[in-house]
Amino acid sequence: MFTGLSAFPLTPTDENGIDERAFVGLVSRLAAAGVDSIGALGSTGGYAYLSREQRARTARAAVEGAGTTPVIVGIGALRTLDVLNLAADAQTAGAAAVLLAPVTYQPLTDDEVFGLYETVTAELSVPLVVYDNPGTTHVTFSDELHGRIAALPNIGSIKIPGIAADDAPARIAALRAVVPAHVTIGVSGDWLAAGGLLGGADAWYSVLGGLFPESALAIARVAQAGDQAAAAASDRLEPLWALFRRHGSLRVMSAAAELLGLVSSPNLPLPLLPLDPASRRELDAALGELGLAQLT
Template sequence: MFKGLSAFPLTPLVSGEIEEKSFISLIENLASAGVNSIGALGSTGSYAYLTREQRYRATKLAVSAAADIPVMTSIGHVSTEEVLRLAEDAQKAGVSGVLLAPLSYQKLSSDEVFRLFERVTTQLSVPLCIYDNAATTGFEFTDELLVALSYLNNVGSIKLSDFPVDPSAAQKRVSSLKNRVSEGVTIGISGDAQSAAGLIAGCDVWYSVLGGLFPHYSLRLTQAALRGDESQTHQLNMALEPLWVFYRRHGSLRVIAAVAEIMGTVSAPCLPFPLQSLVGKERVSLEEALEKLQFLA
């Protein structure tokens, strides 16, 4: 399941509760588009803000609405015991994989992170994706640690966020990881604005925020990159530059939430309090940019 386009949808909230109708519609849209997998309750899905009960409910809804598309859900939490309970819930809900970022109030060491993943993977019956997201966790994986973790039982993929800007350095890093990780473990790229470059550099999967709302266009870009068509990949990616500008200023979550609100796909506000999507002049500017991005729909 860890290949191609893995689409990460929003979990729309109203007064802190999941707006189930909109959430199901988002999942059904992804299934209809034929994405390779669905990353329900990733960072875009606001997993860290939801209760255990909400996460279980959302995961069950996603699995049901996804039909035969594999669903992955996050099991991240600051408490390892809660991670294990969330893993049990996810498997009970019928997921095909789980996503784990090393969340902690105290900064973790590499040894502590290894021990966390070692403990969790021994209690899984589905594959795990290692979530490298230093921007939210404060923990920076080394490639040496990623390689070591790849040899644990049930590890299926590595979701990279920190990535070299230089194309030759990017290709070198991906090639090095692929040559060293355990057989069958895929290398994925996140951070939408850099993902085209990541795929061209040899990554196997795009863990995509954009794909959670616009799966058809995201699939075109992914497929072009994976077949080695650098020209078309560059063209498709450059067409998204008006959106990437906002990503760089505000981060992907606030921007994609604002886009979904503007389109009427979800109710506004849709993010967990106190987070908010774009407001004021930036929202107006985003609305104007969307006029140039109607091809996404």
């Protein structure tokens, strides 16, 4: 579950609620494609914009749509009490694991971050993925903090930010030196993921995989085999990566899902807005150029 490709789909949402039918369709596509796990309610899943009830319903829908594919459910929230409630809901829904970012408003000390994970893992019956996402949470994990948290019960994996290919082997080796052997290391930052996998990461926690699982799987499987062709396969997707960097991957995947006819519009919770028309046309052209404009 914590190796290979973990695909993170969009949660189609408007001001009336979640389009559960479309969401289940997205999840079912991933399971049919053979991804190793499905990450529901991650950043691409818009977890921070949803109520507890909406997140519980989404977790149940994800497990239903995934069949036998393991589902990792995001449980991040500002207050520890809310995280505990969301963890309970995810486990009741049948989640195989949970994903926790230290969501903040006030800056957190290392002891506060550790205390969050210590409290939550003590109550879990499923493994937890530590979500290291400083660009969003403004929490910077030192290797020492990662080591302290990874030694807690029920820690299964660490999701780290993307790493430049030249830096990946040393970065991953340094992190491995401070975490238990059973804790896997997964990378995000899709345009950097091939380099991370070739540099020794165990998993790719992928936005691309949430809508284009075949393309992401092709990169992941080649990289897992140590084949440098994975880097070239990733580089081929640069028109898409450029849009990710410019607009954020969530907005790009939202528009792409619309262009494929998998979701309706609007599908992002306000105040998030869709891509502007010019960028949407650029995305449409990129999908056509890359052979991603048609459903497989």
